[in-house]
Amino acid sequence: xxxxxxxxxxxxxxxxxxxxxxxxxxxxxxxxxxxxxxxxxxxxxxxxxxxxxxxxxxxxxxxxxxxxxxxxxxxxxxxxxxxxxxxxxxxxxxxxxxxxxxxxxxxxxxxxxxxxxxxxxxxxxxxxxxxxxxxxxxxxxxxxxxxxxxxxxxxxxxxxxxxxxxxxxxxxxxxxxxxxxxxxxxxxxxxxxxxxxxxxxxxxxxxxxxxxxxxxxxxxxxxxxxxxxxxxxxxxxxxxxxxxxxxxxxxxxxxxxxxxxxxxxxxxxxxxxxxxxxxxxxxxxxxxxxxxxxxxxxxxxxxxxxxxxxxxxxxxxxxxxxxxxxxxxxxxxxxxxxxxxxxxxxxxxxxxxxxxxxxxxxxxxxxxxxxxxxxxxxxxxxxxxxxxxxxxxxxxxxxxxxxxxxxxxxxxxxxxxxxxxxxxxxxxxxxxxxxxxxxxxxxxxxxxxxxxxxxxxxxxxxxxxxxxxxxxxxxxxx
Numbered sequence: 001x002x003x004x005x006x007x008x009x010x011x012x013x014x015x016x017x018x019x020x021x022x023x024x025x026x027x028x029x030x031x032x033x034x035x036x037x038x039x040x041x042x043x044x045x046x047x048x049x050x051x052x053x054x055x056x057x058x059x060x061x062x063x064x065x066x067x068x069x070x071x072x073x074x075x076x077x078x079x080x081x082x083x084x085x086x087x088x089x090x091x092x093x094x095x096x097x098x099x100x101x102x103x104x105x106x107x108x109x110x111x112x113x114x115x116x117x118x119x120x121x122x123x124x125x126x127x128x129x130x131x132x133x134x135x136x137x138x139x140x141x142x143x144x145x146x147x148x149x150x151x152x153x154x155x156x157x158x159x160x161x162x163x164x165x166x167x168x169x170x171x172x173x174x175x176x177x178x179x180x181x182x183x184x185x186x187x188x189x190x191x192x193x194x195x196x197x198x199x200x201x202x203x204x205x206x207x208x209x210x211x212x213x214x215x216x217x218x219x220x221x222x223x224x225x226x227x228x229x230x231x232x233x234x235x236x237x238x239x240x241x242x243x244x245x246x247x248x249x250x251x252x253x254x255x256x257x258x259x260x261x262x263x264x265x266x267x268x269x270x271x272x273x274x275x276x277x278x279x280x281x282x283x284x285x286x287x288x289x290x291x292x293x294x295x296x297x298x299x300x301x302x303x304x305x306x307x308x309x310x311x312x313x314x315x316x317x318x319x320x321x322x323x324x325x326x327x328x329x330x331x332x333x334x335x336x337x338x339x340x341x342x343x344x345x346x347x348x349x350x351x352x353x354x355x356x357x358x359x360x361x362x363x364x365x366x367x368x369x370x371x372x373x374x375x376x377x378x379x380x381x382x383x384x385x386x387x388x389x390x391x392x393x394x395x396x397x398x399x400x401x402x403x404x405x406x407x408x409x410x411x412x413x414x415x416x417x418x419x420x421x422x423x424x425x426x427x428x429x430x431x432x433x434x435x436x437x438x439x440x441x442x443x444x445x446x447x448x449x450x451x452x453x454x455x456x457x458x459x460x461x462x463x464x465x466x467x468x469x470x471x472x473x474x475x476x477x478x
Contacts, residue, residue: 003045006044006045007041007045007211007214007215008211010040010041010044010045010210010214011041011045011207011208011210011211011214012207013037014037014038014041014206014207014210015202015203015204015205015206015207015210016203017034017037018034018202018203018206019199019202019203019206020460021033021034021460022034022460023199023202025458025460025461026455026458026461027071027080027084027461028071028072028460028461028462028463028466029071029072029459029460029461029462029463030071030460030461031068031071031072032065032068032069032071032072035064035065035068035087035091036065038091038210039061041210041214042095042099042214042217045214045218046099046214046217046218047099047218049098049099049102054097056097056381056385057094057097057098059385059388059389060090060093060094060097060388061094063090063388063389063392064087064090064091064094066392066395066396067083067086067087067090067392067395068083068087070083070395070396071083071463072462072463072464073463073464073465074395074398074426074428074463074465075426075427075428075463075465075466076349076399076400076426076428077426078349078353079394079395079399081165083395084165085165086391088161090388092115092118092119093115095213095217096111096114096115096118096217097111099217099218100114100118100217100220100221101114101221102220102221106378106380106381108380110223113223114221114223117221117223118216118217118221121216121219122209122212122213122216123212125212125215125216126208126209126212128212160205235300235301235304235305237305237312237316240301240305240316241315241316241319243297244297244301244316244319244320244322244323245319247294247297247323248319248322248323248326251323251326251327251330252326255326255329255330287330287331287333287334287337288331288334288354288357288358288361290327290330291327291330291331291334291358291361291365292361294323294326294327295327295361295364295365295368297323298320298323298324298327298365298368298372299368299379301316301320302320302368302371302372302375302379303379317372317373320368320372321369321372321373324365324368324369324372327365328362328365331358331361331362331365334358335355335358338351338354338355338358342406343410346406346407346410346416346417346418346421347402347403347406347407347410348403348421349399349403352399352402352403353394356390356394359390360386360387360390363386363390364383364386364387367379367382367383367386398428400425400426400428400429400432401428401429401432403422403425403429404422404425404429404432404433404436405432407422408432408436419438419440419441419444420440420444422441423440423441423443423444423445424444426465427448427452427463427465427466427468427469428465428469430445430448430468430469430472430473431468431469431472433445434472434473434476445473445476448469448473449470449473449474449476452466452469452470452473453470455470
């Protein structure tokens with residue numbers, strides 16, 4: 001069979017499968033199943049790549065599958081929305097590196113250029129599928145009207161992913177709005193022609209998008225490598241050395257004077273005007289921002305400093321190392337201040353995410369430290385891998401369990417707990433909420449039980465956490 005015909009059939013099946021899995025249904029096990037099929041199309045419909053067995057490609061592939069599986073395993077809406085946005089980005093990075101990146105070494109700017117070119121060519125090819133209809137419409141309109149029509153269509157197509165994301169967020173924030181959108185397909189069902197056209201458009205757009213992207217991946221990427229071989233922009237060592245000396249001097253004084261209450265739990269040591277919680281929150285915010293600024297300075301220094309003689313190079317490396325040391329001290333302080341704030345007000349998603357972000361910053365700082373002394377390592381690529389692995393780990397950490405356990409520990413010590421907040425946690429928290437056995441929480445569980453009874457019965461929307469919560473609430477007997 002001709003490869004192009006084979007790709008058309010595979011992509012058409014993909015469009016039909018997308019409609020079958022997602023139309024009128026909540027996302028569940030359908031998401032990982034569709035991702036698996038897209039990769040089947042990718043591997044059967046594109047040419048073999050010499051770069052296919054790199055560790056970077058394997059890591060990206062595993063992370064994409066693990067993140068897509070969260071739609072069938074968990075119900076944490078914050079992470080699921082982030083996954084929904086992140087997976088397509090990772091897919092594009094992976095497929096470009098897998099199928100179009102033919103260089104042995106990693107080049108930051110060159111790879112970004114490759115991704116941008118691939119997306120541009122895929123979008124152009126996608127609109128070629130509309131050429132027949134476009135010519136027919138053009139024949140029915142004058143030039144001015146046709147240009148307006150064309151711009152409107154482009155705006156509509158660009159708006160699709162944005163509207164999808166916004167609608168998902170709005171539906172998550174308001175049950176009435178969600179119910180309104182759920183009822184819309186049933187309204188269209190009474191209008192058979194309109195419903196048929198709408199569903200056909202969904203299939204056609206997915207089919208055309210897949211076919212356009214697969215077609216572009218089969219074409220060899222043309223990049224002007226000469227630009228990468230030109231001399232890189234370099235920062236003057238005296239300027240950077242001056243900046244590092246001044247910054248390190250300030251941090252040295254700051255840490256030495258205030259070190260005693262950086263790691264103490266008594267806000268009165270710092271200032272009498274702050275309450276316990278204000279002291280913790282204020283310190284956390286400022287120190288986290290300083291850490292991010294310092295990380296940016298270190299990245300600029302390690303990537304853009306001009307090559308130097310031995311002694312000058314060692315001196316600058318020592319100054320950068322000192323900056324890493326001071327930054328880590330402040331990062332640890334910020335971490336402990338957040339812990340103080342949690343002790344005062346309890347644990348939430350945002351505070352757990354903040355803890356996780358600071359751990360990630362610590363790992364990235366260690367990577368910068370290695371980069372300072374070993375110039376050959378690819379910091380951007382490695383930081384991308386570390387960040388991605390940390391984020392995947394966060395998805396599988398069961399944050400709701402941590403929040404429940406920590407808040408219950410705080411409750412045992414202080415008899416304080418935010419009943420409303422913990423009753424709004426995702427389905428992963430249900431087993432622990434049932435054991436808590438408090439009247440205020442039981443009300444929330446009864447509402448959740450009624451909600452789960454009304455959830456979609458379609459197998460495509462199956463979710464393990466949701467099913468487990470439903471079974472436990474049925475056995476609960478309230």
